[in-house]
Amino acid sequence: MKSGSIYSGIRNKQISKILLGLVVLITILFFTLPLLSLLLRITPDEFIAAILKPEVQSAIYLSLLTAAASTVVIVLIGTPLAYLNARVSYRGRDFVETLLDLPIVLPPSVAGLALLVLFGRRGLIGAYLNDVGIAIIFTTFAVVLAQVFVAGPLYIRQAKTAFAMVDQVYESASRTLGASPLITFVKVTIPLAWTGLVSGVILAFARAIGEFGATIMVAGNLPGKTQTMPLAIYGLMQSDLTASIALSLVLISISCIILITIRLLAGRSA
Amino acid sequence: MLTARIEKQLRDYPLMIDLTVNRGEVLVLLGTNGSGKSTVLNLLAGLLTPDKGEISLNGIPIFRSEEGISCPPEERNIGYVFQDYALFPHMTVFDNIAYGLKMRKVPKEIIENQIQATLHDLGISHVRNERVTNLSGGQRQRVALARALIIQPHLLLLDEPLTALDPQARDKIRIELREQLITSNQPSILVTHSIKDAQIIGDKVIMLEKGSVIWTGRPEELESGSGVPDLEPLKCECDEYRDFGAIAID
Known part of the structure; x- marks a missing residue:
């Protein structure tokens, strides 16, 4: 009786292990198999042929160009705000931070619609711009606008954390040694927050290059003008699946590089 | 010469202090944690702004x-030698000491020569190109002092400069520090909550409690005890330099 219960205990343990292993395996497959299926769907020759197609190349070029431009804009406008939020406790700071976080959680279609209502021909600002002959909607500029809107908050959030982690005593030391606030920021604060800032830049770039929903609403899907990689994947899906898969693989590669870089940076800062 | 008469309302109490420090003289601000000692240094350095008063250095007002x-x-x-030294962790020893000189646009060759001589005098030439994070407590203290002195300041402020050292190093460095401060021939203010620091390094002592001066005198008078407030809390901390809570600066 006693030995029987021992055996059934061992068997139960083995069954639990097998069940746990199955759950883990299914979970891993669920997340990796779709990506792997893309890789298995085309041959290297097909991939190269697809990548060389003009519409594919123009989508890659436009994506890299707009995502780079958006990232530069995000860094330029986001860094002062991130520093302010990290260092100054002004009235309404929490409210401002919540507003800035909103685009991160908003559905991209809502973000796109909001930009459309603001910058459209009859929009709050767009109407005035239209009067002076400036059109934003359905231009490459609109692509950048959409990317900045959805990716900016990621950088601002990360940069704020990076600045907040820099002990203010270093800035005080720099000031007493004769450095102005601006020189202190450049020579002391930025180098000490560097790893966090670079992570923020990479995250923002990744979000910008993958942006779809807001872009298609404010910029449309015009090849060579507003058709970025995610839009081209959607556009080519029915007419040229191979090209669509090739573009997906390019985006997956960029994502992998970004994730590895962030991991390396995180390891270095730790 | 430094003259200061300043007032500032802190979170828990008003800070009021009136002090004069002559060239080559070391004033020790003595008090327990939270008595307002470090705040006085930050007010003098311009890192905080007094509500009222006047600060003059060599007769020139820097705050009025x-x-x-x-x-x-x-x-x-x-x-300013900060508590824990605040050496820039992303720079080498050389770059830390050179920082103030570079801000003053001193020519490269002069910076090179001055730092070479300073490092030699302090006996730390061998760590010239080391990252400051690789230094021992004593070496970091020397680098911090060198960084503050090389700019030939009109006033030197030292906030608990011996706290981060082990007890053996502390005894030796106290005497060295006293010599360096006298040699610099500038007014110096040392913040500590150690009576021993005050006795060995200081020329005169101001005791602070909750932002107010409760005693002024000479270091040797601390020993005699005549009219000196209760020193027991300080004696205890003097022996062990235990856990300093962050001193409220505002």
């Missing part, structure tokens, strides 16, 4: 509330 004069920290030429 009535006339709205308030020089920013970078224009005061005050050397």
